[in-house]
Amino acid sequence: MKLITAIIQPDKIEEVHEALIRVEILRITVSRCTGHGQAEQQDLYRGQKHTPNLIPKVRIDIACNEEFVEPAVNAILQYAKHDSGTIGDGKIFITQLEQCIRIRTGERGETAI
């Protein structure tokens, strides 16, 4: 079992979400978060451009069994990109998932995902 954490641009969440559903990733957690990498995002405030310290991003968490990891990663890679890839498109982190427990039934492991 793996935990995929993707940090992407907010305007790409709709397309990524739809792409994940197409490859049968139906259980995801999405949250709004902030951070900064290399990108600078400019907003207008009364005509003055300014660069916020922390930039809004969207974080997607997907816990899945091994065979779903590659389809999920490919879907995110394909649809989170602006044009052929722009600074700020985000990152994907994959970590080993030790255990997964379904609260309703108490099931554990791969069937609980």
Place this chain on the structure above:
Amino acid sequence: MPVRSEKLFLLIIAVMLIPSTAWAFDQSTGIDTGATAWMLVSTSLVLLMVPGLAMFYGGLVRTKNVLGTMMHCFAAMAVMGVLWAVCGYAMAFGPNIGDGFFGQWCGWDPGLVLLSSIDGQAIMSPEIRIPPLVFAMFQGKFAIITPALIAGAFAERVRFSGYCVFIALWGLLVYNPLCHWVWADDGWLFNLNAIDFAGGTVVHISAGITGLIAAIYLGARRGYPQTSMHSNNMVMTMMGVGLLWVGWFGFNAGSSLTSGLKTAQALTVTQIAAAAGALAWITIEGLHLRKATSLGMASGILAGLVVITPAAGVVQPGGAIVLGVAASGLCYLAIMMKNKLGYDDTLDVFGIHGVAGMGGALLLAFFIRDGEMPADRTAITQFGVQLLGVVATLIYAGVVSIVILVLVNKTIGLRIDENDEMAGLDHSLHGEHGYGLLNLN
């Protein structure tokens, strides 16, 4: 001593009574200061409806489109606010441009361009003793709110520049002629005694049918109806509808152009119809869905206010309750129909303004106070005249709107491109965000 103090008291009363006859009119100009004061308040109240509408609409869209949607309402204040003074008032309230059928299309008075000929005029006429500038500004607010209403039908998917050009053309070619037909002294519907007290046809039916056509022509939002699109802030929506209710007293009671009995009658039925509409809607919801929703409350208030708009001057409280209840029932059915048919009238401009506007304009014929229609008319013949007004508005506003929509969409572009729609209007068109770090929607 008691006798003397009594005399003094009477003298004081007498002195107080002397100027009171002079208070009604300003002696030097003939201005009815009471009526003028109320009309100034009404004008402000109707303007307050525009930010009210911005809050109502703004709360109902997704987080990423809240500013873009509010900007649609505020843009109407900017665009129509200028256009009305430049030539809108001259088109709407000038004399017919010619004779015969087509001469009645619109009015025109070059003297009214930039309101120049009424700049120094103290009163409109011996009957309407308010300065014409007040009337022009009061009417101008109606020209602002009508295009702003349309914006709800294509919310979340239009380009800002295309929208501004669209409402400018729509104001010139649809609103001003309709306003002339219904409210100018030589308007053909006015002279048929078609009753439209405060804008059922001019404002609500015209906005409703244009919204419907625009929603169908521009197509649904990306993902509609599979993706659920939650409103971002119902609290703001509720405050907005509250402001609309308050502002509507200016809209309806101000349309009496005086401060007298007619004003009181219009204000009374406005209050009653809105309350009846709200009560009916939450009752229907309670029976149908087992829950009364805040959006249902807001929709019921709006349906009641819209339905009484054409009728405010002529119906009595009993009629206002019937109209309010009927409006909520009809609008509820219309929105259920919309969901079945699948077109994306995002904020139900046709479902509420169009349907309740038509309901009010037609049903008022059966609740008219004695003496309000020509003596040779019955409720049925008045209904016929009302029907003519409604059908003429639907056809004229519908046809001209299609032409303007196609023209603007093919040249400047009205429908937003897909990437910008996904990113949201706020970021892609305005370079801003409505909220801070609230949860994603």
